[in-house]
Amino acid sequence: MPVGEVYYPSEEVIKNANIKNWDELNERATKDYEGFWEEMANELDWFDKWQKVLDDSNKPFYKWFTGAKTNIVYNCLDRHIKTYRRNKLALIWEGEDGQLRTMSYFALHREVCKFANVLKSMGVNKGDRVTIYMGRIPELIIAMLASARIGAIHSVVYGGFSVESLAERIEDSDSKVLITADGAYQRGKIVPLKQIADEALQRCGTVEHVLVVKRTGQEINMESGRDMWYHELMNLPIATQNCAFEIMDAEDPLFILYTSGTTGKPKAILHTHGGYMVGVYTTLKYVFDIKEEDRYWCAADPGWITGHSYIVYGPLLNGATSFMYEGAPNFPYPNRWWQMIEKYGINILYTAPTAIRGLMRFGESWVKRHNLSSLRLLGTVGEPINPEAWKWYFKVVGNEKCPIMDTWWQTETGMFMITPTPSVPLKPGSGTRPFPGIEMDILDENGNSVKPNEEGYLVIKTPWPAMLRTVYKDPERYVNQYWSKYPGYYMTGDSARRDEDGYYWIIGRVDDVIKVSGYRLGTAEIESALVSHPAVAEAAAIGLPHDVKGNAIYTYVILKNGYEKSSALIEELRNHVAHEVGPIAKPESIEFVDSLPKTRSGKIMRRVLKARALGHDPGNISTMED
Numbered sequence: 301m302p303v304g305e306v307y308y309p310s311e312e313v314i315k316n317a318n319i320k321n322w323d324e325l326n327e328r329a330t331k332d333y334e335g336f337w338e339e340m341a342n343e344l345d346w347f348d349k350w351q352k353v354l355d356d357s358n359k360p361f362y363k364w365f366t367g368a369k370t371n372i373v374y375n376c377l378d379r380h381i382k383t384y385r386r387n388k389l390a391l392i393w394e395g396e397d398g399q400l401r402t403m404s405y406f407a408l409h410r411e412v413c414k415f416a417n418v419l420k421s422m423g424v425n426k427g428d429r430v431t432i433y434m435g436r437i438p439e440l441i442i443a444m445l446a447s448a449r450i451g452a453i454h455s456v457v458y459g460g461f462s463v464e465s466l467a468e469r470i471e472d473s474d475s476k477v478l479i480t481a482d483g484a485y486q487r488g489k490i491v492p493l494k495q496i497a498d499e500a501l502q503r504c505g506t507v508e509h510v511l512v513v514k515r516t517g518q519e520i521n522m523e524s525g526r527d528m529w530y531h532e533l534m535n536l537p538i539a540t541q542n543c544a545f546e547i548m549d550a551e552d553p554l555f556i557l558y559t560s561g562t563t564g565k566p567k568a569i570l571h572t573h574g575g576y577m578v579g580v581y582t583t584l585k586y587v588f589d590i591k592e593e594d595r596y597w598c599a600a601d602p603g604w605i606t607g608h609s610y611i612v613y614g615p616l617l618n619g620a621t622s623f624m625y626e627g628a629p630n631f632p633y634p635n636r637w638w639q640m641i642e643k644y645g646i647n648i649l650y651t652a653p654t655a656i657r658g659l660m661r662f663g664e665s666w667v668k669r670h671n672l673s674s675l676r677l678l679g680t681v682g683e684p685i686n687p688e689a690w691k692w693y694f695k696v697v698g699n700e701k702c703p704i705m706d707t708w709w710q711t712e713t714g715m716f717m718i719t720p721t722p723s724v725p726l727k728p729g730s731g732t733r734p735f736p737g738i739e740m741d742i743l744d745e746n747g748n749s750v751k752p753n754e755e756g757y758l759v760i761k762t763p764w765p766a767m768l769r770t771v772y773k774d775p776e777r778y779v780n781q782y783w784s785k786y787p788g789y790y791m792t793g794d795s796a797r798r799d800e801d802g803y804y805w806i807i808g809r810v811d812d813v814i815k816v817s818g819y820r821l822g823t824a825e826i827e828s829a830l831v832s833h834p835a836v837a838e839a840a841a842i843g844l845p846h847d848v849k850g851n852a853i854y855t856y857v858i859l860k861n862g863y864e865k866s867s868a869l870i871e872e873l874r875n876h877v878a879h880e881v882g883p884i885a886k887p888e889s890i891e892f893v894d895s896l897p898k899t900r901s902g903k904i905m906r907r908v909l910k911a912r913a914l915g916h917d918p919g920n921i922s923t924m925e926d
């Protein structure tokens with residue numbers, strides 16, 4: 301008998317499951333993971349097959365499906381329009397203002413080809429980087445796919461980021477083209493994307509063309525010679541609906557995505573056409589049991605890895621119908637999500653604990669006004685889900701019949717790594733076990749596996765197809781950050797424990813990454829935004845537990861001589877961080893201090909600040925300077 305509280309799948313769920321016998325598949329995939337991934341790769345189209353499934357001759361720079369030729373967009377679109385899926389809806393989209401747009405696979409293919417031709421006419425070539433900065437609108441997906449179709453590398457910057465975050469990502473990626481929108485609707489207000497982009501472009505010098513989608517229609521500045529309207533370009537004769545795809549090597553870059561790491565600036569994680577495609581296709585197929593008639597909704601933002609893998613690429617590779625919603629979950633009322641699930645007959649909902657906790661606060665009557673019986677499966681991602689939120693999700697949203705897929709993974713892993721599949725017994729708060737073919741472990745400081753229920757460092761012991769290939773332009777950082785603590789093993793940056801049944805329980809980050817409402821931020825980004833203000837000499841940021849957000853940002857600031865502490869200055873500094881990094885990074889609190897705890901080599905001891913804030917014992921402080 302398994303230990304703890306266990307939820308078993310119903311007959312109905314097992315009947316629908318793509319994996320009926322998890323243990324059998326797991327055994328097969330563990331014994332021969334290359335063979336397993338090769339079998340999965342064979343379900344997709346390749347122009348040339350691989351000479352080798354896995355090339356590990358230059359560890360940790362692994363290569364997958366070497367010598368193979370493909371294009372992920374071919375597998376997302378062209379493959380389907382040759383079949384009955386031509387007329388199937390690829391995308392159902394609802395704007396925050398209630399506007400509805402749908403696109404068949406045929407229509408999405410057409411729009412992608414047209415925009416790919418526009419990009420080509422701007423001189424975008426294979427290997428060039430294109431930065432995309434938009435709200436959750438269909439053109440964001442079209443822009444990603446159009447770039448990938450012609451072999452360009454997309455770099456999507458989340459629309460909730462602001463001036464400095466955007467500028468440094470454009471600069472670091474050396475993008476010649478920026479694709480953005482006039483604005484984005486969020487909670488009834490307009491986020492002035494173009495205005496933020498204009499300010500960012502004053503701080504970086506690589507962009508030649510800015511392509512602007514009209515979404516909100518307010519007055520914006522259009523710089524002649526540089527800025528062009530998307531809808532005007534799409535009407536030009538060059539924007540024909542045929543555009544040859546670039547034949548890509550399996551290992552050619554598909555995209556970079558910036559993510560916060562242990563120290564310093566966000567780093568660009570690089571993913572490829574071949575392995576990434578096989579990984580996200582397989583995991584979505586098995587974990588969410590995607591069926592032809594399903595309507596699947598991943599409520600993340602395409603600007604984060606969850607959106608890349610499980611709004612854009614995974615569903616399209618599976619020929620699924622995806623729903624995307626532009627705005628806030630509680631706008632104009634707290635029933636918005638439930639209303640849309642009923643209206644569109646959504647079968648699968650994939651979201652984050654912070655969203656569940658946020659909606660839970662409004663009470664179950666908002667859910668109960670709607671018939672949610674179309675739901676079959678639920679998912680969660682981004683941070684550990686507290687059992688209370690899990691149970692509410694299971695009972696109130698899923699009516700006790702929808703298993704919850706608690707998927708643990710990272711920007712770096714590209715795909716689900718620890719996750720149940722629908723036929724597996726669940727424990728609230730645990731992602732169960734690694735996906736078949738993935739070998740993981742929990743280690744102590746010396747690299748030994750810890751005993752059941754002991755905490756340790758979570759590592760991945762074998763390569764997987766959707767793994768990051770490198771940190772863009774910084775291979776050394778790739779090696780140091782991920783592969784040096786335990787040579788041969790990938791270091792996740794998380795701590796975890798494993799129970800007697802082999803179920804994994806994630807505890808949290810062990811580095812300077814803070815997950816705020818499921819968004820990944822680095823202490824360094826927040827601190828550097830603070831010290832860019834003329835009043836600030838030094839700053840430190842930590843994450844502290846928060847009921848809805850999971851973690852909230854607390855900051856400590858040393859003022860420069862001549863500046864007075866005041867509540868007006870606190871407000872000014874909070875807004876300054878929001879303006880530089882984005883509203884998600886706005887500190888919950890700012891405390892003025894005269895000194896910060898530091899090591900003798902001058903590093904801020906955030907762990908000591910955290911212990912003090914929580915009233916805990918700071919532990920070993922022998923390295924502290926004073």
Ligand code: 7RM
Nearest residue numbers: 681682683684706707708709710711806820
């Ligand atoms: C997908 C995503 C990665 C970090 C990761 C964890 C945390 C993600 C879960 C989770 C507990 C989960 N990518 N995390 N999923 N913790 N249970 N199901 O979030 O790169 O932005 O963040 O998120 O700490 O290391 S990410």
